[in-house]
Amino acid sequence: MTLMRIPSLIATPGTFRGRYLLLALLLGGLLAVGCHRKTPEESLAEATELLKGQDILSAEMKLEDLLKNNPTPEVEVTARKYLAICYIKDHEFDRGREELDKAIKLAGGPQSEVGFEALGMKLSSYLEEKKPEAALKLALETSDTLRTAPPELRQKIQFAVAQMYLVNKQEDKAREIYQRMLAQNPKNPQVEMGALQQIARIYEQKKESPKAIALYQDYVSRHPDSPIRAEALRHIGAMQKQLGQAAESSKSYDASEAEINKQLAKMAKADDKAQGMLELADVQYERGNVAETSKTLSLLLSKYPVSRYRPIARVHTAELELINKRPDKAIAILQEVVRENPNTQPAAQAQQFIQKIQVMMAQPETSGTLKGTAPTTGTLPRRPGASRAFPNANPRAGRPAPKAAQP
Numbered sequence: 001m002t003l004m005r006i007p008s009l010i011a012t013p014g015t016f017r018g019r020y021l022l023l024a025l026l027l028g029g030l031l032a033v034g035c036h037r038k039t040p041e042e043s044l045a046e047a048t049e050l051l052k053g054q055d056i057l058s059a060e061m062k063l064e065d066l067l068k069n070n071p072t073p074e075v076e077v078t079a080r081k082y083l084a085i086c087y088i089k090d091h092e093f094d095r096g097r098e099e100l101d102k103a104i105k106l107a108g109g110p111q112s113e114v115g116f117e118a119l120g121m122k123l124s125s126y127l128e129e130k131k132p133e134a135a136l137k138l139a140l141e142t143s144d145t146l147r148t149a150p151p152e153l154r155q156k157i158q159f160a161v162a163q164m165y166l167v168n169k170q171e172d173k174a175r176e177i178y179q180r181m182l183a184q185n186p187k188n189p190q191v192e193m194g195a196l197q198q199i200a201r202i203y204e205q206k207k208e209s210p211k212a213i214a215l216y217q218d219y220v221s222r223h224p225d226s227p228i229r230a231e232a233l234r235h236i237g238a239m240q241k242q243l244g245q246a247a248e249s250s251k252s253y254d255a256s257e258a259e260i261n262k263q264l265a266k267m268a269k270a271d272d273k274a275q276g277m278l279e280l281a282d283v284q285y286e287r288g289n290v291a292e293t294s295k296t297l298s299l300l301l302s303k304y305p306v307s308r309y310r311p312i313a314r315v316h317t318a319e320l321e322l323i324n325k326r327p328d329k330a331i332a333i334l335q336e337v338v339r340e341n342p343n344t345q346p347a348a349q350a351q352q353f354i355q356k357i358q359v360m361m362a363q364p365e366t367s368g369t370l371k372g373t374a375p376t377t378g379t380l381p382r383r384p385g386a387s388r389a390f391p392n393a394n395p396r397a398g399r400p401a402p403k404a405a406q407p
Helices: 002-010 016-034 040-052 056-067 073-089 093-106 113-128 132-145 151-167 171-184 189-205 209-222 229-242 246-266 270-286 290-303 310-323 327-340 345-362
Strands: none
Touching: 040 056, 040 073, 056 073, 073 093, 073 113, 093 113, 113 132, 113 151, 132 151, 151 171, 151 189, 171 189, 189 209, 189 229, 209 229, 229 246, 229 270, 246 270, 270 290, 270 310, 290 310, 310 327, 310 345, 327 345
């Protein structure tokens, strides 16, 4: 009899026991919902957004809580790197490096991609703390432990060690490493150009540009088929121009353009050709040939209207309009870039460019002339190795020292 009455009591909210049981069921459901814990992956995603928004304290608390809940190794290593960023931003450098050490260990050591990234963050933390000697010591110790590492990793650590030597004002030792890399990597264009540029920069800082020119000329003469030959010739032309050697500079730039055109003739893919034409425009711009630069960009845009490099070419076109003292036309082009490429880096950079032009136009001393030059708005995506004649062109990829990874 009792068993038969229970369902009727539950179904009859008007009775005391019915109200009690119904309330208990509702509370139980609410508690069950409230007790749902976020997964480590969800917590990591939230912490990442907090860190992006510069809410360091909230991100730090979220990450510390996450690490107490036994996340997977993949989540843990990322969480520890991000927690290290929080600590370092708060100038708690030792705590940050402790987290990075744990991340390196979890990743399997500095020989792994993730581990090496954490090592780069650790090197950067010493530099931020104004301890370049400690950064150099760490780089050298890592180099000793990675003597048998794969070539690509060895190259990265060699760049890091050389960079630490430069930071510690030991240019000769840095140059020795770069020269060794040139000898060890005769068929790796990116490594070769990175080492060449660094050695040349050392010479230029010492006011020894002729030695830097000779370095590039020697490379060009010994590597007639190198894919970075055009860029090496461009560097020669730029330095000769700075030294006032107009005739020699013109010849070097001519040779660079000829090399690019030779490479363009061999290219089959549309995007490759668009990249090459951007490089050609850079050389033409750098040597001061604005009219030819404009023709090259116009040809690129007409021949490859759907290329992923179109936004970059359009921004460069806007820069030329600004140089020709047509700021309104430059803004109109940039606004098209923003409309055609929503939520992309080119659109964001174009918007920044617009704002800078508007600021320049509002200033009495520049509104009439705009000083005949385009403002630098940051960097836009370019292919690794592309030259940097345009104010908005991107520095070469593959910087010598590893940098802290930002979420």
